[in-house]
Amino acid sequence: MTPDKIGLVLVIDDSSTNLELLYDILTEVGYEVLLAKQGKKGIELAQSHPVDLILLDVIMPELDGFQTCKLLQTTPETHHIPIIFMTGISDNLEKAKGLGLGAVDYITKPFYKEEVLARIKIHIKLRRLTRELIHEKESLEQRVEERTAELSQILAELQQTQLQLVRGEKLSSIGQLVAGVAHEIKNPLGFIAGNIDLATEAVDHLIEYVELYRSQFPNTGEEIQRKGVEIDIEYLLKDLPKMLASMKVGTDRICNLSTSLGTFCRSDTSVKVLADIHEGLDSTLMILQHRLKPTPHRREIKIVKNYGKIPPVHCYLGQLNQVFMNIISNGIDALEEVLGNSAFPENFGPQITINTQLSTDQQQIMIQIADNGQGMTPEVKSQIFDYLFTTKPVGKGTGLGLSISLQIIKEAHNGNLICYSELGKGTVFEIQIPINDSPAIAG
Structure with a gap:
């Protein structure tokens, strides 16, 4: 297309008079125009030229406008070209048929120059x-x-x-x-x-x-x-x-x-900081949100937060967040295993519950993270904190998460990490962190 042309329009009409009239109207304002008196010839031109718009007469011998439109729409080289039907028929059903075949507009004969140019301009745009x-x-x-x-x-x-x-x-x-x-x-x-x-x-x-x-x-x-x-x-x-x-x-x-x-995972591991435990839990849940959402293969895993009134504590929040991540991720894994087990009822509602509260003597913060999965056997439960122990398939678990979590709670925070689990009744991890543990240097 030459630089002074504003678009290439293909006109398909068996009437020489209509072709001449539309050619004059379009070339006068700068459009480049291709003319065809038959549907077959029009299709060939559309396939071999970079056409921006097609004006297509409805009533033609051999291939009529509807048949031509259908062929243009089903051909990969031309299906994207907008088609405007030209017709002297005001039958709404006929017009609806054309739009259903993929046409974008109609121009009614006899032609009104300003209308023709306006419709062509907007559809090319x-x-x-x-x-x-x-x-x-x-x-x-x-x-x-x-x-x-x-x-x-x-x-x-x-x-x-x-x-x-x-x-x-x-x-x-x-x-x-x-x-x-x-x-x-x-x-x-x-x-x-x-x-x-x-x-x-x-x-x-x-x-x-x-x-x-x-x-x-x-x-x-x-x-x-x-x-x-x-x-x-x-x-x-x-x-x-x-x-x-x-x-x-x-x-x-x-x-x-x-x-x-x-x-x-902020780098606060050298000195303990005064931190809000709930903020760390919420941060962890936000990062794991993609694993909680429903998928085509399973329903959503619900999170229930029962946050109690607990004070900020001196801790290594980055390390505690790692513990939260390990435990909640394991809970999600356990629930996904249940959801993939056909032995469980279809109405099973996977859920992770997080409770926070002060201990009875007001000296410790208690964080319980529980899932309603299938739980563990006594044999598995006795080994979960062992270094490199895992029940997950090869490539899915390293056996390091819970052993490192236990180290973080016990050695870095003078607390305790306990697991309660029974086969068929889910699993609960309880984290105990002293409130008045003095700030220390991480080992």
Whole structure:
């Protein structure tokens, strides 16, 4: 297409008079025009040229407009080209048939020059905006895939490094590693949020354009009015910007989650800090939220929080959060195993309950994390805190989580970690942390 052309329009009509008239109307304002007197010839031209719009007569010999439209819509090279039917018939059923075949509009004969140009202009504009949005979407998806692959590699390396650190009891470095992951997450989020802003601007321009068209052509005709009702155009014009705004809120929420991830594993392992235990629990639950949501294979895992009135305590909150993560993750694993067991009733409601309270003597904080899974046998229960012991399949569990958790509670906090479990009755982990334990240096 030469630079002075504003679009390539293919006109298919068996009438030479109509072809000449439309050619003059369109070329006068700058459109490039292809002409075909038969449906078959029109299809060939559409397949071999970068056509922006097709004007298609309904009544033609051999292939009529409806048959031609159907072939164009089912051919990969042409199915995306918008088609406007031209007809002298005012039968609504015939028009509905054409729209059902994939046409985007109708022009009624005899032609009204301003109407023809207005309809062509808006549909070419809509098609180009659609192509731009599709291109942006494909480009964004490609960049997200590339960045996701990079992050997956980084995460795999970090997980391997983290395992080595845990085995060496160097938990103080885990916070720095996870903070790095949190930082990396913000990079792809940045360009996603930026593209949402661009898409929002494009939609605003499109809405402004449609409103201008409606103000200039208030009598849009019965077909356009009916189509507007069918697609609920008023709802789209009002709520599409809200949808994009919701997507923006979602990206902001992920940014907040990234910040929570950094807080979750913050590097406070050298000195105890005065911390709110409930804040640590909520941070852990937020990070694990994706594992609690329903999936196509299982229902949602419900979280019940019975938080009591407890004071802040001096602790290594980053390390305690690791303990919360280990225990809650194990509870989720146990419930997923139950949900995959056909022996359990279909109405089984998976649930994790978290209770916090002061001990009877007011000297300790008691944190109970319970699941209503299938529980453990006495033999398994007696080994759960053993180093490298795990009941999970190879590659899914390392056998380090609970043994390290016990070390964190006992050695770093002078507390205790107890497990209560009975086969068929679920499992409860109780964490006991002294309130008045003096600040110390982590070993």
